[in-house]
Amino acid sequence: MKVLVPVKRVVDANVKIRVKPDKSGVDLTNVKMTVNPFCEIAIEEAVRMKEAGTATEVVAVAVGVSACQEQLRTCLALGADRAVLIETDVDIQPLGVATALKALQEKEQADIILFGKQSIDGDNGQTGQMFAALTGMPQGTFASEVTIENGKAYVTREVDGGLQKISTSLPVVITTDLRLNEPRYASLPNIMKAKKKQMDIFTPEELGVDVTPTLEVLSVEPPPVRAAGIKVESVEELVDKLKNEAKVIP
């Protein structure tokens, strides 16, 4: 059983990001980049499937700039068997990624396609679903538990106010939630071994797909700076302000 794990290169969660002066996007020069944390959870889940004997091969795939190879190498160090980069310099968006992945899936014929539920940069949360729609595969999104048994996938989904358990046939699209697992750290020997693992690079043209963005970003704005607070003299004044100014208590 083959598991395909699409991963995204994103700005590290600990970086204080800066918006470019022309507001066209986030300034990425000399900024630390990592594997999107939800994608890391997906890799971890796939590697655990392989360790448990459920999966036989784990393939990490990224769509994006050449530098994504670094994140793919990290996935290889975390236990993926090989990697594929669909290399493009265009601004990648969910539909473009889903389209490119569909073309790759036709070659790979994976049984499980394990996405992160969203990426921490764009926060779109759409790629997995779009891929499912394009391929017509069943999907189990926001998974907090996944079991593969007797040719079926059992997925526990985190939904508002509780958990939903579903079962689907294979091949299946699964997107991972935060609580699915706690990813391991890449050990240094595994980072070295990852250098020897296979990495294939295709262009979208080679796969016969078009990943041109369909959405136009008009402006990226930094969040407003928090204004200084005020000091109140008494509890009464505080209650009054909370009631009448902030209107947070009735």
Place this chain on the structure above:
Amino acid sequence: MNIDLDASSTPDSDGLDLDASVAKSLFVGRITEENLFPYPRIDADEAETLRMVANSLDDFLQDKREDFRQWDRESAQPEAFLQSLRELGLFGLIIPGDFGGIGLSNAGYTRVVEQLSSYDSSAALTVTAHSSIGMKGLLLFGTDEQKARYLPKLASGEMIAAFCLTESGAGSDAASVKTKAVKNQDGSWTLSGEKIWITNGGIGDFYTVFARTGNDPGELSAFFVERSWSGVNTGAKEDKMGIRASSTTSVSFSDVRVPAENLLGEEGQGFKIAMSILNNGRTGLGGGSVGGMKACIALATAQALERKQFGQNIAEFGLIKEKIAQMAIDCFASESVVWMVAHYIDSGCKDYSVEAAISKVFASEAMQRTANEALQIAGGNGFMKEFPYEQIVRDSRILTIFEGTSEILRLYIALSGIKEAGRLLEELAENLEDVFNDPIKGLGVLSEYAGRRLAQFTPLRRDRMVNSVPATLRDEALIYDKYTAELGRVADVLLRRHGRDIVGKQLAMRRLADIAIDLFVGLCVLARVSSMADGGDARYEQAINVAKLFSQQAKRRMNQNLRRIMRNEDEELKELALFVSSERAYPWDVL
């Protein structure tokens, strides 16, 4: 500087003169340009690997900050943490792939240590005492059989290594160790004595021990001793000012039988081996210092931008700006010199001990300045245990003490340089006799010497480094040009004036060393900035600024040191010290 998977770094010599020592040559007024320019650049492949390693370490260490604080308070480093260091592969950093390590180059190793140290000095020390010194002897001088026997266990961390040289009576004077190894009839040895303040003593299983094996004091040999052997004992963990989580203990040997095959290198070569290990390992401490400085700069800039007084961010005050700029200069300079030394080692340079000593003195002292200033910027908060500053100050205090004190290393730098200058003089004296027997040869020597002295006394030779530095840094290049000539000149003068007695002129030696430190560090900075691509951005412009600022500061210091070599109050100073010491207290009072 390729990271090779299956072997330790393969020397590459991109135009380097592998027999030259840049720092020693400064003492004869020479700048060995080919060993400075172009500044070594890490190749893309190794850079990617190191970034991945750094990211993995970040992930691992980020959420341990609270633990590190607590382990400092409790003076503890739990076994579970050591286990995770093993699992991450941190004990195999410099061990070749064939033996289960990851075979990082010295430069790569230095960068990894930097990352570790930016989180916790004790954790970094556990790793570096193992790699930089504990098992380095085996890697450098061990036989194939010894390597096969121990390296796999050392790479996995099943065995943690420690370096056992210091004794209660033998600190800086390391050659005076009293621990003794006596050869038995069957070729084995009987080892007895006690070592103190051994890093990893309490958690180590593999000790590289230095013991006296001859009648002459200083005739030492090195041995591998396993902790499990009968007669090996370790003392209680020392209660220290800083790096409290790191294990520091005594290690004693009472009639320990050491098999013949555990002698490291040749009998009697122990002292040389110890010094080679320390020289080769210095970049570890240097990298650690750089990591600490980077952490301080992140803390201090955040603090300065957030703290408001007199209606402004304190970052806007000139006196705070001065501190932040100085931190950046110190860090950049340290990084430049440490990385250069690592490159010399990786390239197979044979004579880098003075450069290594310079990098250690400079980086460790820069780290201490930086830690102090970061604390100062934080004001009262800096003094509170709730904040990280006080621990950073405590942890960094050791840096100028162990692996050679700053004093000893300065003397070493100056003495080695003077020796180089003296070698030329001696050659001259020897060959003068030959002038009559063999005029041609004699003339050659004479004219070389004359040429050198001419170069020394002609202050500005405008052709040096002219093609290697960008136009904006020509004036700075001239500073190094001029003061290198000056160093050559005063070294020559001092040598003629004092001859062998120069060894006793410690203050003059210190000044020579400080000039050499400023020159070598400054040249590394100059080379590094010269090799940077002009991206037309602020980062490049400010790097140029750093090079200019460091050079101006260095010039002022060198000028001062030069003048004070000739005119000083050293005798009055020593007289005062003698008096105060003989009184054994401060001898005055206002009452």
